[in-house]
Amino acid sequence: MTRIAIVGGGISGLAAAFALEEHRRNGAAVEYTLFESSSRLGGVLRTEYIDGCVVEAGPDSFVTEKPWAADLARSLGLGDQLIGSNDVDRKTYILTRGRLVEMPDGLMFMVPTKILPTGLSQLFSWKTKLRMTQELFHPPRAVDHDESVAAFVERHYGAEMVDRLADPLLSGVYGGEAANLSVRAVLPRFAEMERTHGSLGRAMLAARKKMSQGPKKPAPPLFTSLRNGMQHLAETVVARLTPARLLTNAPVQAVQREAGSWIVSAGMQSDQFDSVIIALPAPAASQVLRMVSAELSAELAAIQYSSSITVGLGYDRDVHHSLPPGFGFLVPRSEGKRLLAATFVHNKFPHRAPEDRALLRCFFAGSNAENVWPLTDDQIVGIVRNELQQIIGLSAAPLFARVYKWKSAMAQYGVGHLDRLDRIERVRQQLPGLALAGNAYRGIGVPDCVRSGRDAANQLAQP
Numbered sequence: 001m002t003r004i005a006i007v008g009g010g011i012s013g014l015a016a017a018f019a020l021e022e023h024r025r026n027g028a029a030v031e032y033t034l035f036e037s038s039s040r041l042g043g044v045l046r047t048e049y050i051d052g053c054v055v056e057a058g059p060d061s062f063v064t065e066k067p068w069a070a071d072l073a074r075s076l077g078l079g080d081q082l083i084g085s086n087d088v089d090r091k092t093y094i095l096t097r098g099r100l101v102e103m104p105d106g107l108m109f110m111v112p113t114k115i116l117p118t119g120l121s122q123l124f125s126w127k128t129k130l131r132m133t134q135e136l137f138h139p140p141r142a143v144d145h146d147e148s149v150a151a152f153v154e155r156h157y158g159a160e161m162v163d164r165l166a167d168p169l170l171s172g173v174y175g176g177e178a179a180n181l182s183v184r185a186v187l188p189r190f191a192e193m194e195r196t197h198g199s200l201g202r203a204m205l206a207a208r209k210k211m212s213q214g215p216k217k218p219a220p221p222l223f224t225s226l227r228n229g230m231q232h233l234a235e236t237v238v239a240r241l242t243p244a245r246l247l248t249n250a251p252v253q254a255v256q257r258e259a260g261s262w263i264v265s266a267g268m269q270s271d272q273f274d275s276v277i278i279a280l281p282a283p284a285a286s287q288v289l290r291m292v293s294a295e296l297s298a299e300l301a302a303i304q305y306s307s308s309i310t311v312g313l314g315y316d317r318d319v320h321h322s323l324p325p326g327f328g329f330l331v332p333r334s335e336g337k338r339l340l341a342a343t344f345v346h347n348k349f350p351h352r353a354p355e356d357r358a359l360l361r362c363f364f365a366g367s368n369a370e371n372v373w374p375l376t377d378d379q380i381v382g383i384v385r386n387e388l389q390q391i392i393g394l395s396a397a398p399l400f401a402r403v404y405k406w407k408s409a410m411a412q413y414g415v416g417h418l419d420r421l422d423r424i425e426r427v428r429q430q431l432p433g434l435a436l437a438g439n440a441y442r443g444i445g446v447p448d449c450v451r452s453g454r455d456a457a458n459q460l461a462q463p
Ligand SMILES: Cc1cc2nc3c(=O)[nH]c(=O)nc-3n(C[C@H](O)[C@H](O)[C@H](O)COP(=O)(O)OP(=O)(O)OC[C@H]3O[C@@H](n4cnc5c(N)ncnc54)[C@H](O)[C@@H]3O)c2cc1C
Pocket: 007, 008, 009, 010, 011, 012, 013, 035, 036, 037, 038, 041, 042, 043, 044, 045, 057, 058, 059, 060, 061, 062, 063, 250, 251, 252, 253, 279, 280, 281, 284, 288, 308, 309, 310, 406, 409, 410, 437, 438, 439, 444, 445, 446, 447, 449
């Protein structure tokens, strides 16, 4: 019997446990024990039900293009619970000199693919629009080093594009700044487009042309979620696992390697395993692995994490009707606000709020999250209300407000991240029976975390 320890009970660790459970049910001689430091499983997947609304404390959905979370949901029998974002109402606004300006149609991240809407948009100055036209003539370019997303975007479209789009869009995903994120790790497709086409605009148009020549399929919704919230995914995984193999309130202090086995120490207990999956954010993984390899621990500690705060606010019918249409807005740093973004959840996922309710999800990230962190929940709600009044003129008192703080939960893939992953992998290969999963490595979103947990389990269950 192969005994496998899983350290961490977020969606990465749960996906690993589910894959091992499937191997076990299919007759493989494996057993697992999952260690989770807190009293609940699911990690940052947390949903509350308030006043008929489905309020997401952590992730609210995932990109449909990455299939692994939806595949997991389907294999759990939750296929009929998957819901798509309401893309007919998809509009995102960018706060621009104090006013909300709609993102023009045809922008693929920050690459314009439709000339007219971009040309007419008030989001960009004439200087940036000129840069967009010039960008179409960039020759293919082989860049032999990594660089920041900000440097890359600035090279193509200028600094205004970094401020208005690249930075706020990426802060919403990684909580960090475009100036600190690696283009190769965060936007690999764009780096490749530059290599093959030079111009991102031309590359995107060529990709579109190719797609339009294939069989026509209706575009899937951009985002997918679960009708009853993301926590439902974690809960359903847990319901499929062997309860006695799930240890909560069991913080692992250290993992050690002894005579070909792995010793996992949690509280006063130590147990011996054949293999171990570390499904933790990198700072925690670095701590737990410090006695296994100083080099591995140092590489993990060097992966930066940022904190974030989400605030869920419920409003009545009048507010529902007074809010702008669309999915919500983003706030560039240069606007001098503390909020980074707000989602109009009742528009993005109408199933998440009764018809007579408006549900907003507001988001602080990075240094702004750190700055408001010490404040009380009431004070944080006060800041949110003040900024919502300034940005969308919303002065009504919410029917409910909830603040959720996530300390160091979002990985920042800094410049050189992929080289670091190569070094981590080289050390890991010298440690048979060790697998790493989670958001520190090759994708921060829920689908990538699910994939990483599943792959870690498969790697150890089928050596
Ligand atoms: C506010 C927020 C919004 C997000 N929004 C989205 C989104 O909309 N879409 C999307 O795809 N992704 C989103 N993400 C990212 C995504 O949700 C996470 O990257 C992913 O869920 C991380 O899962 P995980 O299991 O790797 O880590 P976690 O969920 O952090 O789980 C790690 C677990 O390990 C436990 N632990 C820590 N130390 C120890 C120890 N020593 N011993 C035992 N257990 C330990 C923790 O208690 C925790 O339960 C968001 C993240 C945040 C924070």
